[in-house]
Amino acid sequence: MREKEMLPVHVLPNTPFMVSEKKVAFGQHFLHHRIHFYAIIWFTEDQDIHYIDFEPFPIKKNTVFLIAKNQVHAIPSQSLPNARVVVFSEEFFHAITETAINQLFLPFENKGIAIPKDKLTELKQLFFLLQAEFQGECDMKLLKMYTKAFLLILHRFTNALPLSFSHKDERIIRLLQLIESNFKTQQPVTFYAAQVGLSPKRMNEILKESLGFTLNQLCNQLLLLESKRSLQDVGQSVKQIAYQLGFSDQSYFSRYFRKNTNMSPEQFRESTTRGAL
Incomplete structure (x- = not known):
């Protein structure tokens, strides 16, 4: 049937933002599928591999992958690996974006970002702030601030070009x-x-x-x-x-x-x- 022939599309439920430490999927994770949102996936255990735009990457503990809207993803295993996950809509992304964040989400820079051991506590605290705010008041302004801070810290761990912010x-x-x-x-x-x-x-x-x-x-x-x-x-x-x-x-x-x-x-x-x- 035509529906089975087309690349599946995973969409967010009726929310512009979601954060979770539970195993999160918006469809069959083991099939190649487009995502209709932006995703931060912080793996917290080693597993086999996952695919981003048909390219395989190892799943390693304390490695973060950033996936942009319209990219294709798949985790070809029966069960999802443990991970801290933040997902958000295109509108949310454009509200927080600047050059550093655009760099991180370029769809052909898909290698994971390894978190240095001495920075784990700092990023965990930010993640838990995101989680607490989402489960509590769910103030979008605060969620955008925390997400932006999280991504800008991640940028420091990459080999991206140094940034001089200006007009x-x-x-x-x-x-x-x-x-x-x-x-x-x-x-x-x-x-x-x-x-x-x-x-x-x-x-x-x-x-x-x-x-x-x-x-x-x-x-x-x-x-x-x-x-x-x-x-x-x-x-x-x-x-x-x-x-x-x-x-x-x-x-x-x-x-x-x-x-x-x-x-x-x-x-x-x-x-x-x-x-x-």
Whole structure:
């Protein structure tokens, strides 16, 4: 049936925010599925692996994974590993976001963040503040402050570029939102530069300084990820997917996909739908 062919989508219940130390799932966790929210997953035990956008990562105690809206996730085990979990809506995310947080949720920077032993207590305290507020007054303003603080501390444990917060942060955030909404149909650098009032050269300089990527690199990575996600819908032909993603014909899309993955779209679809990845 068509419903079984499409990539399942997990959505939040009727709430913009949730935090829990219990095992949380919004559908069948062992199948590849898109998430329609943002997630912070702090594993508190070792297990086997989980997949983010079809790439396997080990589940390690005191490692945090950040998953953005529309990414594909799966934990191919009968039972969920123990974890501290924070999930929130797109609106909640945009209310707390700044360059550092956008860096953390870039959908092609999926490696987990290991928490240093000497920082465990600090992050546990923040998590318990989140949990207490959610279970108590549930003041969204406080939850946003605690979540933002949690993510900014996590940023210190990464190899991300050092940040100097300034007025350009707002332009980067605006630019990333534009790319997320338009990357399928708008590739030219000039389109995005005009939207944020910058020259193409200056826009790429700011992106490279702040995130380590040029606009073309960002768009290409997002297009490739969306190609992989779309190929999970076996109810659509490769030709249909190519046109939906803005390619002029199927052969061009196939060449693009093979160049970036060393597989044809059909080979990738077969390997993932039968569980090889």
